[in-house]
Amino acid sequence: MRDSPETTPPPDAKARRAAVPVRVYTGEGFPRFDPEFYRKARSGARKIAEVVVPPRDARCFHAPAGHFFRIESVEGPQVGDLNLWNAHDLSERFFSGKTRAIHATHVSTGDRLWSALPYLRPMATITADTLDWYGWDADGAGVHDIIGTRCDPYTNLLLNGSEYHHCCHSNLTRALAQDRKIPLEEAEKHVHDVMNVFMCTGYSRDTHEYFMKASPVRPGDFIEFFAEIDLIGALSACPGGDCGASHSSDMAKCHPLKVEIYRPREGALQGWRSPAPSGYSRSHGV
Numbered sequence: 096m097r098d099s100p101e102t103t104p105p106p107d108a109k110a111r112r113a114a115v116p117v118r119v120y121t122g123e124g125f126p127r128f129d130p131e132f133y134r135k136a137r138s139g140a141r142k143i144a145e146v147v148v149p150p151r152d153a154r155c156f157h158a159p160a161g162h163f164f165r166i167e168s169v170e171g172p173q174v175g176d177l178n179l180w181n182a183h184d185l186s187e188r189f190f191s192g193k194t195r196a197i198h199a200t201h202v203s204t205g206d207r208l209w210s211a212l213p214y215l216r217p218m219a220t221i222t223a224d225t226l227d228w229y230g231w232d233a234d235g236a237g238v239h240d241i242i243g244t245r246c247d248p249y250t251n252l253l254l255n256g257s258e259y260h261h262c263c264h265s266n267l268t269r270a271l272a273q274d275r276k277i278p279l280e281e282a283e284k285h286v287h288d289v290m291n292v293f294m295c296t297g298y299s300r301d302t303h304e305y306f307m308k309a310s311p312v313r314p315g316d317f318i319e320f321f322a323e324i325d326l327i328g329a330l331s332a333c334p335g336g337d338c339g340a341s342h343s344s345d346m347a348k349c350h351p352l353k354v355e356i357y358r359p360r361e362g363a364l365q366g367w368r369s370p371a372p373s374g375y376s377r378s379h380g381v
């Protein structure tokens with residue numbers, strides 16, 4: 096956006112600006128969040144797996160449909176970059192842009208993580224979030240954003256003229272390559288815009304530019320999800336640590352993150368089914 100526009104405002108500029116905002120998605124037509132269902136499903140669930148993500152690195156985890164996965168802060172404040180894929184088809188992946196449009200720039204309990212076109216269905220539902228108290232702060236920032244993309248070595252090269260190999264993009268690429276036993280070049284194509292777990296970000300009030308500030312997360316905080324379909328997740332413990340100062344370097348203090356997978360008790364999901372992919376014909380009018 097230009098600081099000083101070159102175009103003279105039209106005589107009716109004020110009236111044009113005064114158009115009433117219309118919320119694009121009101122929640123109508125989307126699957127309703129039923130907290131009671133998830134609460135019942137979660138009570139008595141048993142932990143079946145645990146993955147510790149080392150600082151400045153990433154790990155994959157597997158969350159079958161109908162299971163819960165919890166991302167927890169351990170040892171110190173740390174931001175995590177999350178990717179999700181359909182375990183049976185990596186082309187179905189998290190769609191941060193549409194999720195942002197449907198829910199908001201930052202997500203919390205009751206929001207879904209939607210998959211890319213042509214699938215467009217909830218991949219996961221957020222069922223608990225110990226940082227939901229944070230809300231929107233005086234700078235307009237919130238926690239768990241889906242507006243950032245992920246730190247990556249390409250932007251870093253552009254800015255710093257040097258190579259750094261532990262950006263979240265590279266961490267996620269290595270983790271997926273290792274998990275799927277596929278070459279790095281193939282894995283990299285599947286890495287996508289993330290959900291920034293625990294990250295505190297916003298757009299500046301004056302220029303609407305992206306900013307980050309130190310995450311309010313502390314050890315013991317967690318965010319929990321219900322896997323609506325069979326999922327592979329990859330989580331990177333960002334080299335920015337709490338992202339209070341910098342990323343894409345070894346400067347920040349970094350900590351591990353923990354992912355736990357929980358299986359509901361027998362019969363707890365009675366009547367529940369994975370959402371189907373979009374039923375659109377894909378004829379596109381032809």
Ligand SMILES: [Zn+2]
Nearest residue numbers: 246263333334
């Ligand atoms: Zn990062």
